Amino acid sequence: MKRRTLLGSAAALVAAMAAPAFGQDEKLKIGFIYVGPVGDGGWTYQHDLARQAVEKEFGDKVETTFIESVPEGADAERALTQLALAGNKMIFATSFGFMDATLNVAKKFPDIKFEHATGYKRAENVATYDARFYEGRAVIGTIAGRMTKSNKIGYIGSFPIPEVVQGINSAYIHAKKVNPNVEMKVVWVYSWFDPAKEADAAAALIAEGVDVFMQHTDSTAPLAKAQEAGALGFGQASDMTSFAPSPRISSIVDNWSPYYIKRVGQVLDGTWKSEATWAGIGDGEVVIGDITEAVPAEVKAEAETLRDKIAKGEYHPFTGPLKKQDGSDWLAEGATATDEELSGMNFYVEGITAPMPQ
């Protein structure tokens, strides 16, 4: 080992003197940190599929490693530093809560390119990327509004951050559009991944009379609970087809592969720049999973029409007239929400009775 290092450094020294561009032949090492286990069947699973897609696309030009189940907070900084010290030249941090840790570590390693999912803080070497999940929420909200018999739909939230609030609002607006009597119950579990708590949250919603619910947490536990109680739900982040055709009647799939392949390619050819990317249904980053036969054909057609209109850019899920929960005006007739407004969204729209956590 020692000898190899010695030879390696000697070779590097000689190469550095002979030809400065020698390093180009080396593999690009890429690191990933995940907030959950790769086997969560949801969020982290999808990121890992994209990592595998990168390996497949670039073959021996790249080498990837990942660290799974990294808690958000101080541990994230440690994990990121570890990846940086291990020689990774590009690092993907795949959870909102890794934001500050990513920026701190990026400051110490200016040569490494960082990609942070769903955050809003950027730097010279930190880019952010996100998916317009709310576009998908509009579609499944429509299905939920049509499918509920009790007129009560539920939402299991993780943390009250803009990304999740957008989803709740979008789902409610579109459920209400097709079913004016619909009521929305929201439960926050304050975790991205805690199967037992997610199952308890689903049970609490069902006990409140909810018969169709959506989730913004990472495990399949709520669907298992829905199956037991005869309620309906949607796959989240991943397709979760093992629960199809019912209780999983459709899903929102995060497809990160195109973005990861594009960005890794840019690092390889030297064109990578720090920027913010926010792609949706039209870019193929948010995919609506198969709508099963448990959903009537006309509802399915309605949902698919909405999906296609959003994909073509003909319709924005947040189009006025819309009011905030407290009754104050938000969007005038025909106006659409700007990306800045959406990325700071911290209020419910009018009609949602659940209190917004402070």
Add this chain to the structure above:
Amino acid sequence: MMIDPIAVFVLLLGAATPILFAALGELVVERAGVLNLGVEGMMIGGALAGFAAAHATGSPALGFVAAAFAGVALSMIFAFLSLYLLSNQVATGLALTLFGLGLTAMFGKPYEGVKAPAMMAGPLGLNLMIWLGLAMVPVVWWALTRTRPGLILRAVGENHDAAHALGYPVRRVRLGAIAFGGAMAGMGGAYISIATVLQWTEGMTAGAGWIALAIVVFAQWNPWGVLAGAWLFGGVTVLQLRLQAAGVAVPVQLLSMAPYLATILVLVLISARQKFGRSAGGAAPGSLGRPFHALR
């Protein structure tokens, strides 16, 4: 908005069952003078083994039996290291937790996305495991305080040198207690996978084992206190979710903190009582966490 208290109590009983099992097991282990911090590891081991067996046989009952055996198997690693090789109990217990989490992550892969068989129904709409958990409270209390083996176990836990001098087999008693703790933790873990979540997911116990350890301290090593603690911890979880679903503004962080604050409060009260001389000693077993090595 009104919330049906009976419905909340039913959900509470379910949420409390896994931690009740694990905490009762750990209580017996600690009363024998051993601190096993591997509860979380044994629970996750039981969760996977129980789920796998229930899935393979279609019988949740066999699942719980398998979970108990898995818990015992994992606890025996701890017993061998700490009782016979005299390793540090704290470090060994922590290692057992990490080992259990890693091992199940590896062997659990084929069970992801697989569904559990229907749970055994019991009287009053509560499943049999809830009843078994409740029944174990008086059983453990009676065995510890009203039987001779229970007296010996407590003697070993209070002062292992004295128990040894009296001719009691300290290591064998502790071995038995650790095995019991393993079986209970295993069944508690299996309750999460078979009855609560209805599937296997990596890392699914999500800290339940640590809550069980806190409850034992909260309960001051008393089985009835363990029941109260499990209901308190389970109740807070269920209640805050129910209140949210009903549209009530609840300070979730404060509620989630409450059981831990209660634990700290109990500890403060105990030490205050000791300081002002109203009680001779704390309820903690005298030899808790100390390795035993017979010199003669």
